[in-house]
Amino acid sequence: MPYFGTIITTNWDRYFEEVTGATPFVYESDVPFWETAKRPVLKIHGSIDNYTSIVSSTEDYERCEGRLRDGALGAVLKQIFATKTCIFFGYSATDQDFLNIYNTVRAGLGPLARTHYLVSPFVSEEESSRLKLLNIISVKTDATHFLKTIKDHMVSKFCFSRDDTFSSVSSLLIEAYDAHFKFTNSFRPSESPHLVFSAVYQDGLIHALQRILDLAHTGQYSDLHYVRGQISKYENMIAGYRRKKDYWEISYFTGYLLGLEFFELSNFVSDEELPPPPLFFHPGVGQIDEAEFEREIRNRQDIHKLALAQAKRILKRSGSAGAEVIQHLPWA
Template sequence: MTKYLENKDCECEFCKNNHNFNLPKDIIEAVQNRNLVVFAGAGVSTESRSVYKYTLYEEIRDLLNLDQSTNLSFSELMSQYCKQPNGRAKLLRKIKERLDYVGSFPELERRASNFHIELSTIHQITEIITTNWDDLFERKCGAVPIVTIEDFAFWNNPGRKVLKIHGSINNYGTVIATKEDYEKCYQSLNSGIIGSSLKTMLATKCVVFIGYSFGDEDFNKIHNSLIEEMKDFLPHAYIVTLDKKAEEKFSNINITPIITDATFFIKVLKEHLIHLKLIVPDENFGDIYDVLDLVQEEHTRLSSLVNIKENPQVILTLCYQDGLIHSFERILAMRKTGDYSNPQQVRKIINDYEIIKQQKYNDGVYHDVAYIDGYINGLIYFLYNEELDCIPCYYVFGYEDDIFEFEDFLEIIVNSEITHPESFKYAFNIANKIDNKNGDTVFHHTPFL
């Protein structure tokens, strides 16, 4: 058991549930082996008390004028609501209204998606199961949604997937809410392809239930079904919960409770993986924004102040800067998938580009060589920015030292024809083909080679 301690002095709304806990060795090993499955419930979504003051259950109960002491289960209450004329349509509209309301306030959306964003950069977690209807795992974690049997064709594809066993708000016909829906759903899970895959995951991998409670209808149905079928062969699982009585409640069903906040649990897990150098720190992404702004400013400065007809070598410098910009933009765009949080994967990309660059250099395609050098430098800066003071924004073929300042670049480029005659001639031929009568044409390298 690995113990992580955090200052527990803060009692604000966001930190008060960040209880210290022991991180089980099983979970660490499962993540390292890409064998951890997250099973997420309503507690890590828009139904969290930190997002809405009242749950969908409470809202529907009040609309039905039922007493707060009602003991109807969630699905029974939804069935009751659907008995009115057009009840099903009204329920779906109510669900959509709640999700749309959260989406219309960035503060609420941030609260609803804190867990998803924290999870997103743990590249080793590629399989998620959820009973939630929202699309936060898709939008914030880059997960491909598996909702119907047809979708299941994508399950073995590379990348992160989320199995949505209670449907999706993006496909109203799949939403599972009423007692009748639940019965059909669990009949299907007991006999269908998706259900078989679900059981295989729960039976062969390390599962962490997050956002559920012992009395949760979804949790009880799913877990009881597995217990009946697998009995003593069901692997040990974990549940992240704030219920301080969980030890007693889960002691007989082979589940170990971890008493802490769901997002805090993921954050602590991530800190451990960073310590083991298995993922890139999230801070590296934040640093990229500032450096990207700098490179774009220098790109605009160069293209507006130096004429490519008079200084053709600038064409290759612009390609280098395009490579930097595209590298940074892709890193940021792909952050949610976790791909670029994998240091081993980033190093492989760098090595692959080095091979392509050598071939391009041998073929004399110098604008591609400059672009690739920029792209590689962007990846290197992302991985090692703590060790680097700044990014070289300028580039001249044949000049081996880094060039950081515009003024230094202007001095160095004067000798570019001598420094690397072949690339100068290559750039000169490109410049002669460009119609730049007004002097405002900007040479641009697209993100293709």
């Protein structure tokens, strides 16, 4: 789920780290790295990974209250309550540590204090009234249903990716692996240097698909606005390499761009309507399928003389002229 960037929890377990890719913040010394985390989780009662951090006894709670009142973690928590709209899930807003910090922030901001929301199917009228006094609006529904409704709405507006598109990416990755291994085993760079451009094109495609799947649990690629921004970024990057006539990077990033474009298109059409992505490439021809590649490129080293000369220079410079395969390093 995109847009849920910062998480606050009193739980000790590693759920948010494992399921959502969140970065835990437990100690005061963690705070200087807050801005480096794409999805931080502030664990105000400690973490199971750090036994000395766990808050369980009365004495622990007293020390925790002091840390949150005067320490760096408490300062972060106060800033969140003061500047962000928070949604509470599976939480009754009765924890004393929370209330002390929350009320301090609310009192300081006065009428400018943010309104927050608590989602629970078990909120009574009495509880709802208590929450209103805290500037917290109760939403009486199941948290899972609440999140699913938001996500379904955002998917319908083409803002969030459909979950099944990651399966399409996985299928294409397997196809790209197979094509890449078969192709790179079919030639030697020293004998057919012009073919390395298709190999690195496939590297780019594979790396893009791997990254999409690796970060699927973080929600980063579920945000289609982010994906479209990445597509625009790589289009501009490729245009820059075209001006430089850098065919090596053109090949790699054209493949990387294909992975992003395939993922975006998968959200608009069904698997049956998806056109088969071209798995081969040459700077002199562009993106093509395997049959056309075999017919037009395989045995025609001179199809693009500048690209051929560059391929020979790259192989010579890298010392890979006699290697079985040459690869482009992953791009992050």
